[in-house]
Amino acid sequence: MTLPLEDTLVGYPSGETVNSTTVLHSEPLPDGRLAVILERTCVHPVDAGWPDQGADRALIRVAGAELPVLDCVVGATDGGTLHLGRDIPVGKGTEGWAFVVVHLLAGDAVIAEGETAEVVVDAGYRGRLSAGHTGCHLASLALNRALADRWKKETRADGLGNPDFDGLAIDVSLIGENGSTDTYRLGKSLRRKGFVTEGFVDGLAEVQAQVNASLAGWVATGAGVRIDRDGDRLNDRRYWVLELPGHTVRIPCGGTHPSSLADVGSARVELSTADVDGATVLTMATFVG
Known part of the structure; x- marks a missing residue:
């Protein structure tokens, strides 16, 4: 599955702390962590542009496993490469780019694109x-x-x-x-x-x-x-x-x-x-x- 070309749907502004969703993308990062993008999330991410509020504590339940979210950040992609935080090369709203919530998991986490997942935030x-x-x-x-x-x-x-x-x-x-x-x-x-x-x-x-x-x-x-x-x-x-x-x-x-x-x-x-x-x-x- 290719990287998403739409901004992530987010539920945290309305106070949502639990949601079901589909895994859109999963890729290992050079630092050993796993980057996961969901169709929808209730996890509040850190925004590199104004990082005043940190990430929620959360976990992702998938296929009977509970995977802790180590961090959650804003990322961006043009459909080819995923850029995180301060490495994002374009401004918000740039045509042809999607801004996404990236859930960072342990490198040995098992989660596949297309799976149904439940996201749970520490309320x-x-x-x-x-x-x-x-x-x-x-x-x-x-x-x-x-x-x-x-x-x-x-x-x-x-x-x-x-x-x-x-x-x-x-x-x-x-x-x-x-x-x-x-x-x-x-x-x-x-x-x-x-x-x-x-x-x-x-x-x-x-x-x-x-x-x-x-x-x-x-x-x-x-x-x-x-x-x-x-x-x-x-x-x-x-x-x-x-x-x-x-x-x-x-x-x-x-x-x-x-x-x-x-x-x-x-x-x-x-x-x-x-x-x-x-x-x-x-x-x-x-x-x-």
Whole structure:
């Protein structure tokens, strides 16, 4: 069977943790692992373009065997060669290319193209990652709100109408179980966009207090959370939607999330700064649950 020429069907955006499917492709990799592509999967993969949320823990049941998924990544193919992660040579949506979810198994795994398989995700681990991801979005909105008066130029707004500090200053975002860590660089580029850095470090405790107050208020609403999507394929656009009282927030997002803020339980952040190569770097650690 040749490599697929359609993007993988994905069920994880709707919260799916179990699905039946057909094995489309299986090939050994130079590192000794086995790359497996399924027609449909509920396993969330790592995207090399923005690897903030890691892969689900999962297994594939086939022909009476349970095969652990060692890792899961986004790949791409033109029908001839499979490219993984950062080795993908084209952008998403390139004509003639399919973007696929690649399940990486042990090299001695036995799984044949055309077989029927059942995919099972560790729902508890998924739930903790999902809570961490929603907490990350909430914290970014709360940080934007707390820093709204530090802009001296008009700039793009976030989903609540505040200047989008998070979107303009983010360096690295990592989603973990029941939390996240985001780092922001407050350098020359951000200052040219109109952000005022003078006195930022001295006022950090007050910013943290304001962020945590916003988080407590939002979580207390138990507001609904959902993923809107343009389709069921891997590359179809998806959005995190939060239904706060009186305001709907919509953010592009390819990750997984709980169905309401009631599932988050609680949320708080700890802010810290460091000097890196002459620029202030802000770290926001978010904790939920």
